[in-house]
Amino acid sequence: MTLTGAEIVVRCLQEEGVEYVFGYPGGAVLFIYDELFKQDKVKHVLVRHEQGAAHAADGYSRASDKVGVCLVTSGPGVTNAVTGIATAYMDSIPMVVLTGQVPTHAIGLDAFQEVDTVGITRPCVKHNILVKNVKDLAISIKKAFYLAKTGRPGPVLVDIPKDVTAASCEFEYPESVAMRSYSPVRKGHAGQIKKAAQLLLEAKRPMIYTGGGVVLSDAAPLLAEFVRLLGFPCTSTLMGLGGYPATDPLFLGMLGMHGTYQANMAMQHCDVLLAVGARFDDRVIGNPAHFAQNPRKIIHVDIDPSSISKRVKVDVPIVGHVPDVLLELIKLVQAAPQRPDPTALKAWWAQIELWRSKDCLRYDRASKIIKPQFVIEKLYEVTGGDAFVTSDVGQHQMWAAQFYKFDKPKRWINSGGLGTMGFGLPAAMGVQLANPGATVVCVTGESSIQMCLQELSTCKQYRLPIKIVNLNNKYMGMVRQWQEFFHGNRYSESYMDALPDFVKLAEGYGHRGVLVDKPADVEPALRDAFRRKDELVFMDFVTDPTENVYPMVPGGKGISEMILAEEL
């Protein structure tokens, strides 16, 4: 069957089972939009800015088992989307980005709305392809979906010149792709897995450190089984939250720069460390030299060999798909005649409980002014701990991570790697569309929310009943906190002056807005908002502007060198 390039694009999306495309039309993609118009299998969600399209597709991916797709035009359409693409790349989120390009004969001539899309996006995609011939279009899109979701996932971009969408060729959607240059591993090395199991069984002070890879590979049930089988303490990175149930006593909370005292201390003082789908990020282990001061054996399971021994030397590297490796480890531990030394494990847990008793997340519950932590605690209660929570970036993000106890994977949606302010609202749109009927909350701050505020309009158009929890402290809180700690209280440009009236603003977009400025009103406001199943409610909480996120590991320090609330 002979189809035009534009028809092929839409047919490919249909073949891939794509439900939603998040996008914004423009000159170079008009033929594609024309084909989208003629069918109703693939639904298009019109965002208000291309950054929103990328974040929404990303959020859709993170909260489902599907690949998010976004479609933008050439030039500014692409450059606007770059922040969203880089966000997905840093967190290894599978995503397909279709971009329009000027016609092939105009490429390189500084044509209207021309940018070197593959050049600009090359460092922030898993792969990208410029399709110069309509005959290569179907296979390129097939490859894009295949690459995005296999191996270490990531965004893949397909750049399609306008004349390619107009040209025709014979269409047949390829069943599969084979690439000699790309063959991600699944099974881990049997010998290494055996060594790992042995080390774990002999450990006196074991620790299990898990990351986003657990969530991405759907390994949460296997992780829980393995951790419980051994009775070892477990911690998660910011990206890994929900990979292990946060309400389980074996869970020590998040680790890292704003991790719990017990998680960071256990990380520093363990003798055998199992890292699963995590990458020893600078925000996680702090100063690697300080971390290396304590001798410990490290086992590292990751799908990406380049994540292993990048920042921290590893004793037992295991390259493989996390669930496959965990399954093998479970089998070996179950079959092993020996058990971990109960005396040593008991002593280790006693030490951990001592650390835990510091109650490092404690804050002033009697405060007359709303404490941001209190809002998140109430949010957790009111939603029964079962909401999808997206966040922006800053203090509110850390409080959400610390105080909302995620028991399920894919419920905590945030920009961990790139740290993109403006992510929360558009991501929540994707999350809501992937989970119709589910409770979706965007925890944000007055600064972050203003970065992609225009998407309130998209939320109206598609009736997305997202609940926005705006922790409004009138400051770029995390910037202010660093300025307080490390820059002599000089709050250079971190005060958010001339803030809008968020209630009126929400109303202006056709939503409901609520101002909450007393602690006693927090819970009633939340209860009222979550009762409104069909409405977007923007809750503007006036919170303590001086509140800081604790514990905190200052940049360049070791993870056990935390600043705690009580020390100030």
Added chain:
Amino acid sequence: MSDRHIISILVENEAGALSRIAGLFSARAYNIESLTVAPTEDASMSRMTIVTTGSEDVIEQITKQLNKLVEVVKVVDLSEAEHIERELMLIKVRAGAKEREDMKRMADIFRGRVIDVSDNTYTIELTGDGSKLDAFIQALDQGAILETVRTGASGIGRGNRILRV
């Protein structure tokens, strides 16, 4: 400890593959001393030789990051074992009536060949490892050198050490 390594890469012969690899080196702040690339006997694939320096950890990351690129088929650190490297230099020197004899003799000593002649210049072709080319340049009267162009190193494993798909 920063050692010199010579890395061979088989890569799909596609537009953008070279900039993907060069971009990886600049984005991650790896050194490139030289980079050569041309298609192999199988025109769908190119072979690239990169000379770089770095500690063992850095070289390990370089090979892993290269392998991660979707278009890269194979990566080998040639310097891990016995290998041969060659580089080609074309050098244009002043060769007027006075200097001609000397210049020819010098080229012969280094097993270079004069491949172009004009009234007052010779262009000499010289192949060898980098240090031999350096030595030739050193041996010449510096004022006589008009222009040099070097390809950067190409390398291949010795004996049965073969890099192919």
